[in-house]
Amino acid sequence: xxxxxxxAYLGVSATDLDAWESFAVDMLGMQLAKKTDQQLSLxxxxxxxxxxxxxxxxxxxxxxxxxxxxENALQELVKALRxxxxxxxxxxxNLAADRKVEQIYTTLDPIGNCxxxxxxxxxxxxxxxxxxxxxxxxxxxxxxxxxxxxxQGVDRKKIMDWYALLGFKLTDIxxxxxxxxxxxxVAFLHCNGRHHSLALANMPLPMNLHHFMIEVAxxxxxxxxxxxxMDAGYDFEMTLGMHPxxxxxxxxxxxxxxxxxxxxWGGLIIDENTWQVKHLDQLSAWGHRSxxxxxxxxxxxxxx
Numbered sequence: 001x002x003x004x005x006x007x008a009y010l011g012v013s014a015t016d017l018d019a020w021e022s023f024a025v026d027m028l029g030m031q032l033a034k035k036t037d038q039q040l041s042l043x044x045x046x047x048x049x050x051x052x053x054x055x056x057x058x059x060x061x062x063x064x065x066x067x068x069x070x071e072n073a074l075q076e077l078v079k080a081l082r083x084x085x086x087x088x089x090x091x092x093x094n095l096a097a098d099r100k101v102e103q104i105y106t107t108l109d110p111i112g113n114c115x116x117x118x119x120x121x122x123x124x125x126x127x128x129x130x131x132x133x134x135x136x137x138x139x140x141x142x143x144x145x146x147x148x149x150x151x152q153g154v155d156r157k158k159i160m161d162w163y164a165l166l167g168f169k170l171t172d173i174x175x176x177x178x179x180x181x182x183x184x185x186v187a188f189l190h191c192n193g194r195h196h197s198l199a200l201a202n203m204p205l206p207m208n209l210h211h212f213m214i215e216v217a218x219x220x221x222x223x224x225x226x227x228x229x230m231d232a233g234y235d236f237e238m239t240l241g242m243h244p245x246x247x248x249x250x251x252x253x254x255x256x257x258x259x260x261x262x263x264x265w266g267g268l269i270i271d272e273n274t275w276q277v278k279h280l281d282q283l284s285a286w287g288h289r290s291x292x293x294x295x296x297x298x299x300x301x302x303x304x
Contacts, residue, residue, distance in 0.1 A: 241287020
């Protein structure tokens with residue numbers, strides 16, 4: 001059966017494209033590919049884009065593009081979804097041209113998120129160039145990065161069964177007692193050697209997308225981006241830290257659309273054939289403190 005091989009791109013709704021351009025290019029080091037009154041297209045590598053920011057009256061997660069290896073795999077996947085009773089619509093030529101793909105289908109996951117199934121994401125005409133990072137973004141076979149979706153009260157098994165049809169397999173589960181009242185539970189799923197391209201979070205959060213992770217090849221680029229975001233006054237969801245499962249060294253900064261970007265280095269590459277599912281009880285091995293709490297503690301220590 002056909003299956004996806006990577007998370008190819010992320011679609012975002014935004015009320016302020018200029019704010020997104022400044023954030024993505026000047027803070028994170030992405031490259032502006034194209035900008036109109038209605039859309040901002042951003043590059044991270046040789047591909048035509050990895051982020052599409054669409055002007056809207058509301059901020060949030062618009063769609064996620066998952067790529068198949070070829071047309072046959074895509075057609076097999078679409079057939080399998082339809083046989084299970086899921087509605088899958090073929091995108092027209094205009095949508096394919098906007099996404100710069102050979103072929104595209106759209107559907108909804110059980111949470112209600114828009115998922116685009118594609119093959120043939122085009123390369124850009126020019127080499128990737130960043131004015132901010134000195135290494136490169138880690139993409140390739142691992143795709144653009146990973147996203148963490150909030151389950152919104154939908155049964156996790158139903159969501160995982162749906163993504164299993166796409167080819168996702170369970171990597172890890174972390175359950176941590178955040179407060180006496182709140183227990184965070186996150187299931188991590190992979191579709192290639194990247195530790196996870198998708199995670200499902202059972203947390204009381206209003207947005208359907210908690211964060212999207214982008215990874216760089218040099219740890220110094222993490223520190224430099226952290227400083228840039230701090231100097232510019234961006235809100236940090238979490239400070240520098242490391243996760244125990246994917247071993248990512250990272251920080252989390254709020255985007256202009258409300259969800260966070262995890263900016264990281266050193267993510268684990270797994271062997272899909274030998275990997276054993278793990279159960280852990282800590283979301284972070286160290287660090288990743290709340291930006292608000294850190295700021296409050298600093299202010300409390302300032303002498304009048």
